[in-house]
Every structure is written in structure tokens, then in C-alpha cells.
Amino acid sequence: MQHPKKKYYSIDQEKLAGYARAVSHPVRVFILDFLADNLDKCCYSGDMAEELPIARSTLSEHLRVLKSAGLIQGEINPPFIKYCINRENWEEAKHLFAQFFKR
Amino acid sequence: MQHPKKKYYSIDQEKLAGYARAVSHPVRVFILDFLADNLDKCCYSGDMAEELPIARSTLSEHLRVLKSAGLIQGEINPPFIKYCINRENWEEAKHLFAQFFKR
DNA sequence: TATTTGTTTCGTATTTTTACGAAATAAAGA
DNA sequence: TCTTTATTTCGTAAAAATACGAAACAAATA
Numbered sequence: 001m002q003h004p005k006k007k008y009y010s011i012d013q014e015k016l017a018g019y020a021r022a023v024s025h026p027v028r029v030f031i032l033d034f035l036a037d038n039l040d041k042c043c044y045s046g047d048m049a050e051e052l053p054i055a056r057s058t059l060s061e062h063l064r065v066l067k068s069a070g071l072i073q074g075e076i077n078p079p080f081i082k083y084c085i086n087r088e089n090w091e092e093a094k095h096l097f098a099q100f101f102k103r
Numbered sequence: 104m105q106h107p108k109k110k111y112y113s114i115d116q117e118k119l120a121g122y123a124r125a126v127s128h129p130v131r132v133f134i135l136d137f138l139a140d141n142l143d144k145c146c147y148s149g150d151m152a153e154e155l156p157i158a159r160s161t162l163s164e165h166l167r168v169l170k171s172a173g174l175i176q177g178e179i180n181p182p183f184i185k186y187c188i189n190r191e192n193w194e195e196a197k198h199l200f201a202q203f204f205k206r
Numbered sequence: 207t208a209t210t211t212g213t214t215t216c217g218t219a220t221t222t223t224t225a226c227g228a229a230a231t232a233a234a235g236a
Numbered sequence: 237t238c239t240t241t242a243t244t245t246c247g248t249a250a251a252a253a254t255a256c257g258a259a260a261c262a263a264a265t266a
Contacts, residue, residue, distance in 0.1 A: 008133075008154075008155065008156060009129040009130065009132065009133040013129050013132040013133055013136065014129045014132075016126065016132050017126065017127055017128055017129040017131070017132050020123045020124070020125075020126035020127040020132075021123070021124075021127035021128075022123075023119065023120065023123035023203075024120055024123040024124035024127045025120055025124075025223090025224085026112040026116050026117045026120040027112065027224095028120070029112065029116040029117075029119050029120050029123075029203075030111075030112045030116055032203075033116065033203075036206045037206075044242080044243090045242075045243060045244090046242060046243080049242095049243095051111075052111065053111060054225080054226090055225070055226050055227075056242085056243070056244085057225080057226065057227075057228090057243090057244075057245080057246095058224075058225050058226070059243095060243065060244055060245080061223095061224075061225080061244090061245095062224090063244095064244085064245095065223090081242085081243065081244085090204070093204065094204035094205075097200045097201075097204060098200075098201065098204075100126075100132075100135075100136075101193070101196065101197035101200060101201075102197075103139045103140075103142070103188075128253090128254085147212080147213090148212075148213060148214090149212060149213080152212095152213095157255075157256090158255070158256050158257070159212085159213070159214085160213090160214075160215080160216095160255080160256065160257075160258090161254075161255050161256070162213095163213065163214055163215080164214090164215095164253095164254075164255080165254090166213095166214090167214085167215095168253090183211095183212065183213080184212085184213065184214090
């Protein structure tokens, strides 16, 4: 980089982009909707696999992406894994998006 | 696909994913923040290039992505192109995200 | 008409994402 | 201990995203 420019994007801009990236695939939106609609009972991977025309391993990969973005968490209870929305980060994302669009 | 599953994602889930995809890169968040903060005057590509350590062509590509997602629009006034937030779609995205996170 | 100007498009390379089936895993039950 | 079960990880392939510099563009101006 020959001429470093004055400034670049902020931490919040990077955070927002990260959450947006997690939500940027329809299957992952579906998963998040599914989990958010079933907050009381949480869900197993298999519950969602029933509803989606994709391989189990592909679903697992989408769950991994959501988990690494922090939007969901999985409580291991073999051979099941009970997935839930990660409340703390969900609220952070909600706030970031609300701030972003509030203009 | 041997066993077509019962249902798949909805139109709104696809729309949300599409808007999220557009916002899923920090440079694009930066651009949208920049435009939203300057609603009165709108902006030229060059105004933003000053602030970002990326090639002009790369910025142009990000603008193209945002335009094709519908979040911005460009009024051609050669050799300038004045960019603005696309108000209608911005409101739609705002609403979709608000609905999504409201739980 | 040739030049300048701000921007986009093109060609290309690299990286990341998405997807699948096969194999691995880890606990429960036969 | 051998299966069964629900799920993840691995290996791989194909598609999409990201980035850059060079070339193209289109209007204004010299």
C-alpha cells in the first residue's frame, strides 16, 4: 500500500458486517427464524433437517457459521445437540442493525 | 434431488438474506454509513475513495453490489455519478430486519 | 479533434463460500 | 461388545466474492 489513506472502517462497522454475513444466506435466515420461533423448547439439528432440502452435513456447516458468528449456541446432549439463539449477541446485532437503519 | 422436502424458505427470508449479503462487507457498511450521513448532498464515488485504502475499481464494484441489491441508486451526471440511499428499499430492509430481530 | 476528468468495465488471480457423500464420533441400548 | 442414532468432520469440487491495474467510456473543454 503506497499511500495509506487517512482512516478506514470502524469496529462497529466490522461487527455489523459480520452479523450481516451470518444472515446473508436464506438457509441461515430460515434456521434463525426457526429457532427464534421456538425459544421455549430450542431445537435439534434434525428438526430443521426435516424442513430443508439440503444434506445434513450442509445444514451442519450453516449451523457452524451461525455459531461462529455468535448468533446461536449449541448445548451438547449426545447424540443430540440442542440449539438456541444466543440472546446476548442477538441483542447486540439487533441494536447494531437498528442504529444502522435509523436515519 | 431424490426426496423433495415439504417446504423451503420464504420470499421474505430470501429478501432479508439478500439485503444482509449487501451489508456483509465492512467497506459496504462504510459506504452506506457515508451516504446515510450525507443525505442532503449525496456523494460522488471520489468522495468515498478518499477515505478508503482500496482501488477505485474495487470501490466501484462494491457500489455495483449495493446498487444491484437496491440499497443505493446513482444519478448519472457525467463525468460524475451522484450516489444516494434508495429510500424505498432502505425502508423495506429496515422493516425486514426489525421484524426479524423483534423477538 | 485531441485532452482531460471521474468513473466503470474488463481480464485475471486469489480467496472464500457452498455443497455433497463418506467417514468419524459419542452415548445409549440390545 | 456390537448396533443404532443423531450429528459433525473430512475430503473434495464447483461456484461466488474480492481485489487489482489496465483499458474503455462519455461528456466538457482546450
